[in-house]
Amino acid sequence: MELNDKTFIVTGASSGIGAAAALxxxxxxxxxxxxxxxxxxxxxxxxxISQSNGKAVxxxxxxxxEMYALALVNCAKDEFGGLDGAFNNAGTTGEMGPVPDMQSDNWHNVIDVNLSxxxxxxxxxIPLLCENGGGSIVFTSSFVGHTVGLPGMAAYAAAKAGLIGMTQVLAAEHGAENIRVxxxxxxxxxxxMAGDDPGFHEVVCGLHALKRMAEPSEIAQVALFLLSENASFATGSAIVADGGNSINKF
Ligand code: NDP
Structure with missing residues (x-):
C-alpha cells in the first residue's frame, strides 16, 4: 500500500474529520x-484500526x-521509529457570539486550541521530520476566516486565518529540507462541531455550490492527498474542500 511503513500523527482523532483521516x-x-x-x-x-490489520497507538x-505536542512526537519515534507527517486537525469553535459580548477567556481558549x-x-x-529526510504537515484551517465571515465566530476565524499565514511561513522556512506544509x-x-441544528445546516449548505454538507470522509481524502507523495510539489497552499463556497470570491 502507498503509505506502508510511514508514520503520521493525527490530532482531533477522537471524532469527525480526524477519525475519518486516521482510518x-x-x-x-x-x-x-x-x-x-x-x-x-x-x-x-x-x-x-487494529481489527483491519492497521497499526495505531x-x-x-x-x-x-506544549508538552503534549512533544509527547506525540516522542511517541511516534518510540513506537514507530520516526515521523513522516502530521495532520494537525484538533479544533473548537468555542463560545460563539458578537465580539462585544465575547469573554476574553473564550478568545484565548479558541486561539490556543486552534492556532497555538x-x-x-x-x-x-519539524526537527523529527528533518531527521527523516522530509515529510508533510497539514493544518486544518476553515472556510470561516478565509471566504466567509460567519457572525459570532471572530476568535475562530482569526485562529483559522492565522494557520494559513503560519503555513506559508513554515513552507518557506523548511522547503529546502523537503518538508511540505x-x-x-x-x-x-x-x-x-457542525451540530444538529437544521437551520444552521441550511445556512451553511446555502453557501456551498454543492448545496450540501461534506461527509468527514470527503475531507479526509484531501488530507490523505496532501500528506502523501501524490502532493509532492504542493506546499504553502491553502487547499479548499468547501463544496464551491469560494467560487468567485477571489
Ligand atoms: P469534531 O468536534 O468532531 O472534532 C474536533 C476534534 O478536536 C475532536 O477530536 C476533539 O477531541 C479535538 N479537540 C478539541 N479540543 C481539543 C483540545 N483542547 N485538545 C485536544 N484535542 C481537542 O469536529 P470536526 O471533525 O469537524 O473538526 C476537525 C477540524 O475541522 C477542526 O479543526 C475544525 O475547526 C475544522 N473544521 C470543521 C468544519 C465543520 O464544518 N465541521 C468546517 C471547517 C473546519 P476531544 O474532544 O476528545 O479532545
Missing part, C-alpha cells in the same frame, strides 16, 4: 499516533499544552 491513512498502510483528549474514543478507534492529551497548538506541533514535528480548508462538514 483512511491506516487503511493505506500507515502507522498512526492518535491524539485528542477523550481516551475512550481513541481506544475504540485504535481497536477498529493512542496518546490522549490537550493540544493547548499548530505552533507547538510544528515546533516539535499545507492548510486544508473544509467547508461545512457533518461532525459534532
Amino acid at each position: 483512511l491513512l491506516a487503511a493505506k498502510g500507515a502507522n498512526i499516533v492518535l491524539g485528542a483528549r477523550r481516551q475512550a474514543e481513541l481506544d475504540q478507534l485504535a481497536g477498529q 493512542c496518546l490522549s492529551g490537550d493540544v493547548r499544552d 497548538s499548530g505552533f507547538y506541533a510544528a515546533k516539535y514535528q 499545507n492548510a486544508l480548508l473544509p467547508g461545512g462538514t457533518m461532525t459534532a
Whole structure:
C-alpha cells in the first residue's frame, strides 16, 4: 500500500474529520499516533484500526499544552521509529457570539486550541521530520476566516486565518529540507462541531455550490492527498474542500 511503513500523527482523532483521516491513512498502510483528549474514543478507534490489520497507538492529551505536542512526537519515534507527517486537525469553535459580548477567556481558549497548538506541533514535528529526510504537515484551517465571515465566530476565524499565514511561513522556512506544509480548508462538514441544528445546516449548505454538507470522509481524502507523495510539489497552499463556497470570491 502507498503509505506502508510511514508514520503520521493525527490530532482531533477522537471524532469527525480526524477519525475519518486516521482510518483512511491506516487503511493505506500507515502507522498512526492518535491524539485528542477523550481516551475512550481513541481506544475504540485504535481497536477498529487494529481489527483491519492497521497499526495505531493512542496518546490522549490537550493540544493547548506544549508538552503534549512533544509527547506525540516522542511517541511516534518510540513506537514507530520516526515521523513522516502530521495532520494537525484538533479544533473548537468555542463560545460563539458578537465580539462585544465575547469573554476574553473564550478568545484565548479558541486561539490556543486552534492556532497555538499548530505552533507547538510544528515546533516539535519539524526537527523529527528533518531527521527523516522530509515529510508533510497539514493544518486544518476553515472556510470561516478565509471566504466567509460567519457572525459570532471572530476568535475562530482569526485562529483559522492565522494557520494559513503560519503555513506559508513554515513552507518557506523548511522547503529546502523537503518538508511540505499545507492548510486544508473544509467547508461545512457533518461532525459534532457542525451540530444538529437544521437551520444552521441550511445556512451553511446555502453557501456551498454543492448545496450540501461534506461527509468527514470527503475531507479526509484531501488530507490523505496532501500528506502523501501524490502532493509532492504542493506546499504553502491553502487547499479548499468547501463544496464551491469560494467560487468567485477571489
Ligand atoms: P469534531 O468536534 O468532531 O472534532 C474536533 C476534534 O478536536 C475532536 O477530536 C476533539 O477531541 C479535538 N479537540 C478539541 N479540543 C481539543 C483540545 N483542547 N485538545 C485536544 N484535542 C481537542 O469536529 P470536526 O471533525 O469537524 O473538526 C476537525 C477540524 O475541522 C477542526 O479543526 C475544525 O475547526 C475544522 N473544521 C470543521 C468544519 C465543520 O464544518 N465541521 C468546517 C471547517 C473546519 P476531544 O474532544 O476528545 O479532545
